[in-house]
Amino acid sequence: xxxxxxxxxxxxxxxxxxxxxxxxxxxxxxxxxxxxxxxxxxxxxxxxxxxxxxxxxxxxxxxxxxxxxxxxxxxxxxxxxxxxxxxxxxxxxxxxxxxxxxxxxxxxxxxxxxxxxxxxxxxxxxxxxxxxxxxxxxxxxxxxxxxxxxxxxxxxxxxxxxxxxxxxxxxxxxxxxxxxxxxxxxxxxxxxxxxxxxxxxxxxxxxxxxxxxxxxxxxxxxxxxxxxxxx
Numbered sequence: 001x002x003x004x005x006x007x008x009x010x011x012x013x014x015x016x017x018x019x020x021x022x023x024x025x026x027x028x029x030x031x032x033x034x035x036x037x038x039x040x041x042x043x044x045x046x047x048x049x050x051x052x053x054x055x056x057x058x059x060x061x062x063x064x065x066x067x068x069x070x071x072x073x074x075x076x077x078x079x080x081x082x083x084x085x086x087x088x089x090x091x092x093x094x095x096x097x098x099x100x101x102x103x104x105x106x107x108x109x110x111x112x113x114x115x116x117x118x119x120x121x122x123x124x125x126x127x128x129x130x131x132x133x134x135x136x137x138x139x140x141x142x143x144x145x146x147x148x149x150x151x152x153x154x155x156x157x158x159x160x161x162x163x164x165x166x167x168x169x170x171x172x173x174x175x176x177x178x179x180x181x182x183x184x185x186x187x188x189x190x191x192x193x194x195x196x197x198x199x200x201x202x203x204x205x206x207x208x209x210x211x212x213x214x215x216x217x218x219x220x221x222x223x224x225x226x227x228x229x230x231x
Contacts, residue, residue: 008034008035008074008075008219009034009035009036009037009072009073009074009075010027010034010035010036010037010073010074010075010076010077010215011036011037011038011039011068011071011073011075011076011077012036012037012038012039012076012077012079013039013041013061013064013065013068013076013077013078013079013080014038014039014040014041014079014080015040015041015042015044015045015046015079015080015082015083016042016045016079016080016187016188017040017042018188019079019187020038020040022187022208023036023038023077023079023208024036024038026208026212030212030216031212031215031216031219034215034219037068037071037073039064039067039068041060041064043060044057044060044061044064044080044083045080045082045083045122045124048082048083048124049082049122049123049124054085057083057086058083058085058086058089059086061078061083061086061087061090062086062089062090062093065078065086065087065090065094065098066090066093066094068096069094069096073096074096075096075097075098075099075215075218076096076097076098076099077098077099077101077211077215078098078099078100078101079101079187080101081100081101081102081125081128081129081132081185081186081187081207082122082124082125082128083128084100084102084128084129084131084132085128085131087100097218099211099214099215100132101187101207101208101211102129102132102185102207102211103132103136103211103214104207104210104211104213104214105183105205105206105207105210105211106129106132106133106135106136106183107136108205108210109133109136109181109183109205110133110136110137110140110142112180112181112203112205113179113180113181114140114141114142114143114180115143115145115178115179115180115181116133116142116143116144116145116179116180116181116182116183117145117147117172117175117176117178117179117181117182117183117202118130118133118144118145118146118147118183118185119147119149119168119171119172119175119182119183119184119185119189120146120147120148120149120185120186121148121149121150121152121153121156121164121168121186121188121189122150122153122186123148123150125185125186126146126148126185129183129185130144130146133183145175145178145179147171147172147175149167149168149171151167152164152165152167152168155167156188165191165192165195168189168192169192169195169196169199172192172196172200172204173196173199173200176196176199176200176201176202177200177202179202180202180203181202181203181204181205182196182200182202182203182204182205183205184196184204184205184206184207186207187206187207187208189206190206190207190208190209193205193206
């Protein structure tokens with residue numbers, strides 16, 4: 001029997017605070033032997049939503065990734081969909097593998113069918129998430145229908161989570177019969193996967209559980225393969 005591998009060190013970079021506790025809990029329950037560190041920089045997403053030029057924000061994202069790499073990360077996970085394009089830049093500047101939280105979800109979605117419903121509430125997520133789906137599709141024909149419910153995001157910021165959930169669920173259920181798969185573009189929507197799934201026959205994908213499946217897969221292979229698989 002081969003000797004067990006030494007635990008990898010995973011650094012999660014977050015732009016919303018609730019995901020810190022979410023992934024601390026998931027890692028403790030599912031991969032307790034793995035060393036994890038969590039970095040929170042809320043200004044990255046807040047500045048994108050406020051209209052700060054993307055080049056300025058992306059530069060700071062790249063700097064954050066490189067700091068994590070220099071701090072000893074074996075694997076870096078970026079949990080913000082809106083900052084996705086900056087990860088592509090960072091990947092050119094470090095040999096440490098970097099995963100976008102919605103990489104596994106986008107791959108699953110394009111394998112499920114050509115017609116995808118992309119459910120978003122933050123305007124900053126639309127373009128990066130659409131681009132990521134098309135990147136994973138490659139030359140495959142893909143029809144992405146974007147469902148942007150910015151009123152729901154406003155309700156959430158105002159503290160009315162129930163209204164947020166009602167708006168998103170109703171819109172997603174209405175879109176479901178016209179697509180092969182519904183993709184919840186933001187991790188903040190993951191709690192609606194169950195209710196939307198229960199109300200429709202269309203598959204509904206959320207990023208956190210699929211990311212955890214990918215981490216299980218990557219941590220079962222050699223470090224060399226891990227590096228190749230996440231590149």
